[in-house]
Amino acid sequence: MTPSADHFLVVSAILFTLGTVGVLTRRDPLVVFMSIELMLNSVNLTFVTFSHYLSSPDGQIFVFIIMTVAAAEVVVGLALIVSIFQTRQRIDVDELDEMRG
Amino acid sequence: MTPVESVVFWVASALAIAGGLGVVSSRGAIYSALSLILTLSQLAVLFLLLNAQFIAAAQILIYAGAVMVLFLFVITLLGVQEYEFMGRHLPGQRAFSMIFAALLLLSVVYFVGQTPHKLAAVHGNFNAQLASGNVAAFGKQLFTTFVFPFEATTLLLIVAMIGAVSLGRRQRPNAEGSLLEQRRDTLLPLAPQTTTDRADDGIPRAATAGAEARREE
Numbered sequence: 001m002t003p004s005a006d007h008f009l010v011v012s013a014i015l016f017t018l019g020t021v022g023v024l025t026r027r028d029p030l031v032v033f034m035s036i037e038l039m040l041n042s043v044n045l046t047f048v049t050f051s052h053y054l055s056s057p058d059g060q061i062f063v064f065i066i067m068t069v070a071a072a073e074v075v076v077g078l079a080l081i082v083s084i085f086q087t088r089q090r091i092d093v094d095e096l097d098e099m100r101g
Numbered sequence: 102m103t104p105v106e107s108v109v110f111w112v113a114s115a116l117a118i119a120g121g122l123g124v125v126s127s128r129g130a131i132y133s134a135l136s137l138i139l140t141l142s143q144l145a146v147l148f149l150l151l152n153a154q155f156i157a158a159a160q161i162l163i164y165a166g167a168v169m170v171l172f173l174f175v176i177t178l179l180g181v182q183e184y185e186f187m188g189r190h191l192p193g194q195r196a197f198s199m200i201f202a203a204l205l206l207l208s209v210v211y212f213v214g215q216t217p218h219k220l221a222a223v224h225g226n227f228n229a230q231l232a233s234g235n236v237a238a239f240g241k242q243l244f245t246t247f248v249f250p251f252e253a254t255t256l257l258l259i260v261a262m263i264g265a266v267s268l269g270r271r272q273r274p275n276a277e278g279s280l281l282e283q284r285r286d287t288l289l290p291l292a293p294q295t296t297t298d299r300a301d302d303g304i305p306r307a308a309t310a311g312a313e314a315r316r317e318e
Binding site: 002003005006007008009010011013014015016017018019020021022024025026028030031033034035037038041044045048049051052057058060061063064065067068069070071072073074075076078079080081082083085 | 104106107110111114117118121122124125127130133134137140141144147148150151152153155156159160163164167168171172175176178179194195197198199201202205206209210213214216235238239242243247250251254257258260261262264265268269
């Protein structure tokens, strides 16, 4: 079966759902963070698919900017996780409630 | 697509989804990171199938290279922690998240099925330059139409770098104590120290007061 745009979009939807499940069910902040990266990448796949099938480079440029934003987000997020880890021996996303969030 | 490309698509998609399952269901964070590397590299293969050569290269360099190395570095720095897979949760969290995820997947797949199937028929000038790839068209567009967002990302990177440096250098715990204990050491002896300082300061303070008085004269 030759893949069409729908196949790429369904793969992207499955990856996005997996990332959502990871964010909702995991307790390790690093794994939650990686699940967010997975969701970002599935959206990138959607952008590139539409860029290809609509024959326009705009989607690829959007993906390029998303990658930059994701890299900046990873840097700041991991710095936050490391500095939280310095005050606690074990990090659990449900126990980080000092800000009453 | 040629038959070879179809086979590549199915293999890469299956591996990407398997990697995504590994990210969600692995017990240790390091296995999740390795599964995520698998998913990201297979997504680069899918980008190549979609004629996005520059994005595929950037995916390998930035994500599978830099970002995941950073993740693995932090995981090994913090040490391996064992988390029960979907253990101790809010009541009903597991069931609700599964229901929510199933609804999300079903609705997205439904709306993908609803999209007009004119997509494959469109062929503009972007895909016409396939002989050398479309990196040149991508670069031209990036540095003309989208030059302002491109410059804004540079500003964002500088802000992120400054933020990471300031977050990283603020706390420096000693070898034996965590930050909290270190803070307690510096905060608690504050009261007796100030009293002794005041007692010691009596004579110098009078001397400086005398000096100021002399200066005023």
